[in-house]
Amino acid sequence: MLAALSGARKPDTVxxxxxxxxxxxxxxxxxxxxSVRILGVDPGTLxxxxxxxxxxxxxxxxxxxxxxxxxxxxxxxxxxxxIHQALGMLIKKHRPDVVALERVFFGRSAAAALxxxxxxxxxxxxxxxxxVPVSEYAPAVVKKSVAGGGLASKEQVQEMVxxxxxxxxxxxxxxxxxALELCICHSNRSRWERxxxx
Numbered sequence: 001m002l003a004a005l006s007g008a009r010k011p012d013t014v015x016x017x018x019x020x021x022x023x024x025x026x027x028x029x030x031x032x033x034x035s036v037r038i039l040g041v042d043p044g045t046l047x048x049x050x051x052x053x054x055x056x057x058x059x060x061x062x063x064x065x066x067x068x069x070x071x072x073x074x075x076x077x078x079x080x081x082x083i084h085q086a087l088g089m090l091i092k093k094h095r096p097d098v099v100a101l102e103r104v105f106f107g108r109s110a111a112a113a114l115x116x117x118x119x120x121x122x123x124x125x126x127x128x129x130x131x132v133p134v135s136e137y138a139p140a141v142v143k144k145s146v147a148g149g150g151l152a153s154k155e156q157v158q159e160m161v162x163x164x165x166x167x168x169x170x171x172x173x174x175x176x177x178x179a180l181e182l183c184i185c186h187s188n189r190s191r192w193e194r195x196x197x198x
Contacts, residue, residue, distance in 0.1 A: 039096035040182030042175045043119035046070055048083050049175025052094045053165065053183040060187055062165045064094065065176040076118065084122050091130045099127045099134045100186040102142055137185050145185040157181060
């Protein structure tokens with residue numbers, strides 16, 4: 001009886017449906033990009049802050065930060081060359097997907113704006129040679145993205161950077177914290193643009 005049932009019985013409709021191959025379901029992914037490596041640069045002709053973070057769309061993780069220090073006694077052209085070479089080595093080491101850079105704030109003195117402009121030029125050219133795109137942000141936008149307002153002090157910004165990136169210590173020097181702040185700004189803006197592309 002059991003043999004007859006198992007061998008002779010024709011499969012019913014449900015059995016035939018189960019026997020058919022069912023196509024794999026289509027997976028709809030949320031608008032989240034793959035991990036992006038961001039190099040933030042805070043330019044100057046003596047000290048250039050840098051920070052490197054990875055952003056997978058849900059979490060930012062600091063990979064490296066610090067400062068490039070050009071010899072104070074050297075001519076400006078030699079300092080700019082030293083910055084170019086050191087920055088090129090950083091790009092080669094970390095292979096960032098994008099460089100985040102602050103626009104010149106003309107509210108500072110003309111001399112300070114000129115010095116920063118020279119260093120910014122070095123950053124732009126170095127990134128261009130390496131084939132890395134550059135995203136630029138106004139100072140107020142950068143500070144607001146981290147501290148929620150443009151009136152935050154340097155110390156408040158450094159503490160917010162530490163908290164956002166879950167660092168054990170406040171990033172030093174301040175130039176490095178500013179560079180990490182640029183990374184966070186770019187990450188936040190990129191997430192917003194992915195969610196609201198219009």
